[in-house]
């Protein structure tokens with residue numbers, strides 16, 4: 253009886269394993285065994301250099317102070333750290349022996365040249381929508397870089413996440429190779445924007461939110477916001493007017509935000525400042541307009557109900573005092589911000605600012621604790637910085653400040669416990 257049960261269980265396991273293996277091979281054309289690395293044309297290389305900006309490949313594939321694209325930067329996940337590899341054409345440690353087919357398979361199917369399944373810290377669930385032509389251009393560009401000999405760092409993942417079997421199950425559940433399907437009744441600009449946002453721009457990798465197994469919902473099409481794992485920054489919903497929605501912004505302001513890092517209604521912070529710095533500031537005006545057209549057309553969700561819990565009057569009083577002492581010099585006594593005579597934003601206004609009112613208040617706390625810089629861009633070459641207050645103010649003081657600023661703007665209180673939790677994340681991030 254027992255043996256029969258064991259046999260049955262084994263058979264079921266084998267069937268499941270076969271199913272998972274089959275799901276992991278979906279749509280994969282066999283790789284030609286004799287395919288050789290090939291150099292691209294000058295126009296492919298130029299196109300690839302531009303697309304590498306659109307995908308911000310260098311941001312993850314460059315270690316701090318290391319050679320560009322030579323890998324070694326760790327991406328922290330709740331399951332451990334995944335190290336981005338060497339993309340330079342070194343034959344031993346980089347992509348020197350890869351064929352264009354193998355490169356395409358990595359981008360489109362998330363499988364390395366040696367057949368290994370890749371972790372989705374590499375945003376291939378988004379890159380799977382990139383066209384073969386664009387993949388070939390990226391490949392040509394990477395092959396044109398100076399070869400850097402730098403062996404890849406092994407990932408530091410916890411068991412069982414470190415196994416290919418666990419990754420295969422994850423992929424069977426959450427990953428489908430896809431392609432970008434143009435919507436004929438939308439404008440060419442909208443379609444171009446959709447291709448960039450959902451593909452190389454991998455906006456959903458942050459703005460989509462992730463489930464407890466690290467997957468972005470709706471196959472990476474959702475942009476409805478989420479906390480970035482391990483970094484404690486909140487990537488706000490791009491489809492909500494009270495978060496990061498831009499439906500009611502003039503197109504030119506959206507373009508300015510992505511190009512310069514500042515726009516009349518605010519500047520970019522933290523991880524978004526990195527996106528502007530490494531990626532969107534380098535994009536052509538027509539592509540930025542296309543992204544703006546797509547973002548502006550996203551169906552908007554109703555704003556969430558404001559948190560109407562009243563704040564403790566003593567906390568509000570403490571917050572008001574702290575603001576006058578620590579913040580008013582730059583942000584203005586009436587939280588109105590300051591501009592240069594030429595109209596350049598020096599210090600953002602805090603009243604009516606979505607960073608202040610947004611739920612959850614993670615970014616408000618993060619920016620007070622860690623300070624920050626707007627990215628240096630051609631349109632804003634010498635941005636002012638905000639000093640970090642994490643050492644000067646304790647959790648209760650930061651909570652009081654945040655609570656008072658939010659109360660002025662109709663949003664609910666922040667507790668010292670919330671501040672303590674948000675403080676935990678790495679200062680550099």
Ligand code: HEC
Pocket residue numbers: 303304307308309310311312313327334335336337338339355358359363364365369370371372373374375390452
């Ligand atoms: C958000 C961070 C991130 C971005 C952005 C990113 N990558 Fe990666 N990439 C990774 C990580 C992490 C890995 C390692 C995955 C693994 O080994 O399982 C990786 C792996 C790869 C691999 C497979 C390397 C190998 O040895 O198997 C290729 C090819 C690659 N990336 C190309 C690119 C290109 C091209 C871009 C830009 C279009 C890009 N990546 C953007 C994080 C990133």
Ligand code: HEC
Pocket residue numbers: 448449453454455456457458459480485486487488490495496498509517518519520521522523524525527532543547606607615
């Ligand atoms: C690495 C994570 C990450 C990626 C990738 C990312 N974002 Fe963001 N984004 C954020 C975070 C965090 C914020 C909130 C901080 C802030 O207000 O700048 C943000 C804010 C924004 C805002 C609101 C800014 C404001 O001032 O109101 C817009 C618009 C935006 N992102 C668009 C995009 C687009 C378009 C893409 C893809 C091209 C993208 N983001 C990719 C993390 C990311």
Ligand code: HEC
Pocket residue numbers: 517518519520521522575578579580581582583598599600602605607608616619620623624625626636637638639641653
């Ligand atoms: C020395 C000047 C200075 C002081 C003092 C200062 N800030 Fe800032 N603050 C800035 C600058 C510059 C920025 C824009 C930098 C950025 O976005 O990274 C900023 C950004 C912010 C933001 C994000 C707003 C947005 O639209 O992105 C908030 C919130 C904020 N400050 C709150 C505070 C609070 C609260 C205090 C007091 C504890 C304070 N600041 C003190 C200069 C200052």
